[in-house]
Amino acid sequence: MNLSQFIAAGRHVFATIGYDAASARDIVKQSGLAQGSFYNYFSDKRALFETILAQIFEPLVPLLKAERQQATSPYEFLFNAFEACYVLPLNEPETAAIISRNQTIFRELFYISGEQNQIREDLRADLEQGQAEGKFRHFDSGMMADAMISLGMDLVVQTAKDPVAGKARLVFLAELFLPRIVPDDLDGSSDSNARRSH
Numbered sequence: 001m002n003l004s005q006f007i008a009a010g011r012h013v014f015a016t017i018g019y020d021a022a023s024a025r026d027i028v029k030q031s032g033l034a035q036g037s038f039y040n041y042f043s044d045k046r047a048l049f050e051t052i053l054a055q056i057f058e059p060l061v062p063l064l065k066a067e068r069q070q071a072t073s074p075y076e077f078l079f080n081a082f083e084a085c086y087v088l089p090l091n092e093p094e095t096a097a098i099i100s101r102n103q104t105i106f107r108e109l110f111y112i113s114g115e116q117n118q119i120r121e122d123l124r125a126d127l128e129q130g131q132a133e134g135k136f137r138h139f140d141s142g143m144m145a146d147a148m149i150s151l152g153m154d155l156v157v158q159t160a161k162d163p164v165a166g167k168a169r170l171v172f173l174a175e176l177f178l179p180r181i182v183p184d185d186l187d188g189s190s191d192s193n194a195r196r197s198h
């Protein structure tokens with residue numbers, strides 16, 4: 001019970017005050033619990049922020065995998081996954097505030113998190129499967145996964161700041177990567193146009 005109270009308090013404090021300005025004392029005060037109780041669960045505010053970040057991204061790991069596996073075309077492979085990133089900060093206003101107010105630490109911790117590692121490995125495997133099946137052209141799957149994840153992460157942050165601009169960025173990213181994964185003898189433009197019209 002205390003753990004969930006500290007996490008809820010941390011979310012509120014990071015969303016309103018921000019990570020840099022916040023202290024463990026602010027979080028304890030918001031929780032209504034004793035100061036010593038905080039350190040039974042977390043060594044410092046960074047450890048708490050890491051826990052909150054993991055909770056934000058944990059559902060995204062299987063969702064991204066499922067979206068790519070259900071795709072019926074290269075464009076859907078891209079669009080559906082980027083759309084999952086776009087929707088992430090829209091599901092809960094507090095999550096959007098946490099992301100947009102704490103961009104530096106959010107990006108820093110994401111890139112060393114277990115969730116990022118799993119997302120990268122899943123994406124790399126899916127790209128290589130597409131190459132083996134002749135759906136994608138030859139490219140370095142690791143470098144492509146890194147580029148997609150980097151811009152997907154940026155999409156999360158930009159959408160948290162401005163959902164309207166985030167929507168435009170979502171379509172742009174899908175169309176940016178499409179010609180870079182589709183073989184020369186396949187044309188994904190019609191699929192792109194059809195999806196964009198929805």
